[in-house]
Amino acid sequence: MDTIKLTIDNREIEVPKGTTILNAAKQMGISIPTLCHFEFKGMDVHNRPGGCRLCVVEVAGRRNLAPACVTECMPDMVVRTNSMRVINARRTVLELMLSDHPNDCLQCAKSGKCELQALAIRFGIRSNPFVGPDHAQSSYQIEVSPSIIRDMNKCVMCRRCEMMCNEMQTVGALSAIERGFPAVVSTAFNQHLDHSPCTFCGQCVAVCPVGALTEVDNTAKVIRAIVDPSKKTVVQVAPAVRVALGEEFGMKPGSIVTGKLTAALKALGFDYVFDTDWSADLTIMEEGTELLGRLKRFLGGDKDVKLPILTSCCPAWVNFFEHQFPELKELPSTAKSPQQMFGAMAKSYFAEKINCKREDMVCISVMPCLAKKYECGRDEFKVNGNPDVDFSITTRELAALIKQANIDFTKLPEEEFDSPLGESTGAAVIFGTTGGVIEAAVRTAYEVYTGKQCPKIDFEELRGLEGIRSATIDFDGLPINIGIAHGLKNARKLLEDIKAGKCNFHAIEIMACPGGCIDGGGQPLHHGNGDIIKARWEAIYQADKEMPIRKSHENPSIQTLYKEFLGEPCGHKSHELLHTHYFDRQTTVEVDLNK
Amino acid sequence: MDKIIIKMKKEVSDKIIEICDRFNNAPGELINVLHQTQDYLGYLPAEAQELIAERLHIPTAKVYGVVSFYSFFTMQPKGKYPVSVCMGTACYVRGAEKILDAFEKELGVMPGETDKDGLFSLTSLRCVGACGLAPVALVDGKVFGRLAPANVKAIVNEYREMDKQ
Ligand code: SF4
Ligand code: SF4
Ligand code: SF4
Ligand code: FES
Ligand code: FES
Numbered sequence: 001m002d003t004i005k006l007t008i009d010n011r012e013i014e015v016p017k018g019t020t021i022l023n024a025a026k027q028m029g030i031s032i033p034t035l036c037h038f039e040f041k042g043m044d045v046h047n048r049p050g051g052c053r054l055c056v057v058e059v060a061g062r063r064n065l066a067p068a069c070v071t072e073c074m075p076d077m078v079v080r081t082n083s084m085r086v087i088n089a090r091r092t093v094l095e096l097m098l099s100d101h102p103n104d105c106l107q108c109a110k111s112g113k114c115e116l117q118a119l120a121i122r123f124g125i126r127s128n129p130f131v132g133p134d135h136a137q138s139s140y141q142i143e144v145s146p147s148i149i150r151d152m153n154k155c156v157m158c159r160r161c162e163m164m165c166n167e168m169q170t171v172g173a174l175s176a177i178e179r180g181f182p183a184v185v186s187t188a189f190n191q192h193l194d195h196s197p198c199t200f201c202g203q204c205v206a207v208c209p210v211g212a213l214t215e216v217d218n219t220a221k222v223i224r225a226i227v228d229p230s231k232k233t234v235v236q237v238a239p240a241v242r243v244a245l246g247e248e249f250g251m252k253p254g255s256i257v258t259g260k261l262t263a264a265l266k267a268l269g270f271d272y273v274f275d276t277d278w279s280a281d282l283t284i285m286e287e288g289t290e291l292l293g294r295l296k297r298f299l300g301g302d303k304d305v306k307l308p309i310l311t312s313c314c315p316a317w318v319n320f321f322e323h324q325f326p327e328l329k330e331l332p333s334t335a336k337s338p339q340q341m342f343g344a345m346a347k348s349y350f351a352e353k354i355n356c357k358r359e360d361m362v363c364i365s366v367m368p369c370l371a372k373k374y375e376c377g378r379d380e381f382k383v384n385g386n387p388d389v390d391f392s393i394t395t396r397e398l399a400a401l402i403k404q405a406n407i408d409f410t411k412l413p414e415e416e417f418d419s420p421l422g423e424s425t426g427a428a429v430i431f432g433t434t435g436g437v438i439e440a441a442v443r444t445a446y447e448v449y450t451g452k453q454c455p456k457i458d459f460e461e462l463r464g465l466e467g468i469r470s471a472t473i474d475f476d477g478l479p480i481n482i483g484i485a486h487g488l489k490n491a492r493k494l495l496e497d498i499k500a501g502k503c504n505f506h507a508i509e510i511m512a513c514p515g516g517c518i519d520g521g522g523q524p525l526h527h528g529n530g531d532i533i534k535a536r537w538e539a540i541y542q543a544d545k546e547m548p549i550r551k552s553h554e555n556p557s558i559q560t561l562y563k564e565f566l567g568e569p570c571g572h573k574s575h576e577l578l579h580t581h582y583f584d585r586q587t588t589v590e591v592d593l594n595k
Numbered sequence: 596m597d598k599i600i601i602k603m604k605k606e607v608s609d610k611i612i613e614i615c616d617r618f619n620n621a622p623g624e625l626i627n628v629l630h631q632t633q634d635y636l637g638y639l640p641a642e643a644q645e646l647i648a649e650r651l652h653i654p655t656a657k658v659y660g661v662v663s664f665y666s667f668f669t670m671q672p673k674g675k676y677p678v679s680v681c682m683g684t685a686c687y688v689r690g691a692e693k694i695l696d697a698f699e700k701e702l703g704v705m706p707g708e709t710d711k712d713g714l715f716s717l718t719s720l721r722c723v724g725a726c727g728l729a730p731v732a733l734v735d736g737k738v739f740g741r742l743a744p745a746n747v748k749a750i751v752n753e754y755r756e757m758d759k760q
Contacts, residue, residue: 172654188655589646592602
């Protein structure tokens with residue numbers, strides 16, 4: 001490979017051609033401040049608009065300072081990253097930015113994790129020469145949607161969110177609009193996110209360096225529900241939470257904290273601490289049965305059967321196809337997501353068991369996800385206006401609650417989930433990452449279809465972090481073609497193939513977030529560090545290995561559920577309680593024949 | 596959670612589709628498509644932007660991003676009598692700003708807007724080549740020169756009266 005020699009801060013370094021000054025300096029242990037720049041290693045995500053100019057450096061022979069994040073190293077370049085001229089320029093940039101930024105840190109949801117705040121601290125900004133006597137600043141209405149709060153007064157126009165929404169997700173809900181002072185990232189016609197194609201995946205929130213994009217915070221609602229003596233609180237925790245929550249307490253990325261998490265929820269005072277893994281096993285029973293049903297009809301020569309079957313666990317993905325591919329809405333499995341299956345069972349099966357009225361139960365979920373907040377508010381998931389899942393909090397919000405309650409998380413003794421909605425298998429925990437849902441489905445569908453024990457349990461061919469993967473699994477002589485996509489741009493590619501008739505998959509798993517739920521919009525912030533995602537990913541499969549039972553259909557508590565309550569998978573009661581339907585929500589322009 | 600359907604007159608949608616086709620529905624031609632659509636409609640309503648986004652396969656937010664970025668695009672329909680106040684150098688030094696202010700007050704709109712009756716729209720523009728008459732304003736294509744703020748009311752009323760007949 002071609003390399004280049006240059007000098008940075010009086011030290012020589014050799015780097016591959018094409019390396020930016022920023023990355024060359026990083027290799028030498030020099031951290032140049034940045035703000036707009038964002039790189040998500042391993043996920044092929046880059047934001048390099050070169051717009052904020054906080055990263056400027058001095059290059060000998062050039063008149064102007066150069067932004068290090070977009071300037072490539074050249075042979076024999078001489079770079080200074082810390083001259084007083086550079087520092088003076090960076091301070092000016094920062095002061096200008098802060099002059100149009102509210103001094104809201106005391107109440108800001110990002111406080112302590114905000115990159116702008118960190119820079120103001122690093123540069124010791126105490127006063128601001130650019131703030132006029134009248135403190136004139138741009139002013140935008142704060143917008144609250146089911147999942148996301150947008151406070152554009154705090155936007156620094158780094159455009160990371162726009163990049164995530166357009167390049168990673170190809171949703172196109174967000175774009176830079178206007179110019180000059182009023183310039184901001186917003187939706188078409190500045191409409192509410194609710195009226196845009198936004199999927200609520202939360203990937204924009206996950207990369208926003210400041211408090212401009214944050215999740216709807218439901219922690220106060222949790223406290224009120226627990227305090228209310230007339231309510232029974234039932235909590236469920238999604239698989240991906242247990243491999244990430246520890247990070248919020250300084251634990252190593254990839255620490256599996258299931259036992260401590262359970263203990264913390266009990267210490268917080270929830271009446272019943274259950275597991276979304278339980279309903280993930282239930283999802284497999286329903287979705288797997290549906291897959292086999294469609295397959296059998298297909299093999300029987302039925303030309304109308306809808307294949308490939310697409311998974312439907314991810315509400316952001318559901319939003320995506322409802323908005324962008326409504327013509328394919330008969331393909332996804334009708335099985336509800338594990339969150340909603342849990343809610344439906346908690347407020348029927350379990351409520352009957354403990355003799356609790358629906359209205360007296362508050363069902364709360366802890367999710368790695370922002371779309372789940374939106375999902376539990378969908379009308380199909382309510383009975384007489386009462387939602388199956390009352391509301392959802394993120395991994396980050398749970399960490400905040402634990403801190404408020406003075407719980408020393410790292411020292412907590414491990415505890416177990418309550419029974420019966422807390423028993424689960426290894427197949428359920430792998431729902432937390434890309435490839436996991438389909439692997440869990442294969443473990444069960446194989447055995448149900450062939451009537452034999454599956455010769456293996458670890459389907460390595462379905463695992464990995466590449467955006468699109470495929471494998472053929474031999475169902476004892478019947479080859480089943482499986483596709484997997486994560487990140488909506490990859491989902492889009494498979495959907496275009498289906499539309500073009502170029503797809504020979506029988507089943508496709510799709511998750512909206514890159515990496516799947518381990519990198520959901522509600523997880524601890526990773527700041528573009530792909531190693532963190534990798535560690536969570538490994539932890540998911542480790543957690544699977546550590547489970548005594550690893551196939552959903554062998555979960556004894558799910559077997560009891562069918563015996564006592566549901567009857568059989570995809571039976572009458574299941575259809576009523578565990579399945580759903582989808583809508584065409586695409587905006588289309590039609591000819592008006594009346595005028 | 597219903598499908599959002601935007602209705603459009605057939606002749607309008609046909610014309611926009613024709614413009615998009617003329618540029619091969621290429622996303623890179625967005626600005627040209629917007630220009631020609633605005634030439635045709637006089638402005639760029641949200642429905643037109645939705646349709647262009649659909650034809651060019653780009654997100655509507657991106658189309659709106661471009662429309663809101665350039666000052667020569669407008670989402671306001673032009674009034675029956677468009678008013679343009681010249682802000683060229685000659686007019687400017689002779690008090691064009693005060694003339695614009697007077698129109699703003701008289702019509703109750705800001706530049707780029709149209710009044711609620713759809714009668715007047717207000718814009719400012721660069722030198723119209725009548726510097727000798729500075730300051731200058733155009734109303735429905737007619738040049739009014741050597742203006743003083745005090746003249747504005749009379750001019751507006753003249754058109755209001757004319758419209759009543
Ligand atoms: S939540 Fe996802 S789809 Fe919605 S604006 Fe953010 S990145 Fe785009
Ligand atoms: S909302 Fe956040 S991520 Fe988006 S441009 Fe503004 S500061 Fe950047
Ligand atoms: S991949 Fe998981 S975390 Fe991301 S939107 Fe889908 S369900 Fe939520
Ligand atoms: S970080 Fe380099 S220009 Fe913003
Ligand atoms: S500057 Fe107004 S006409 Fe020339």
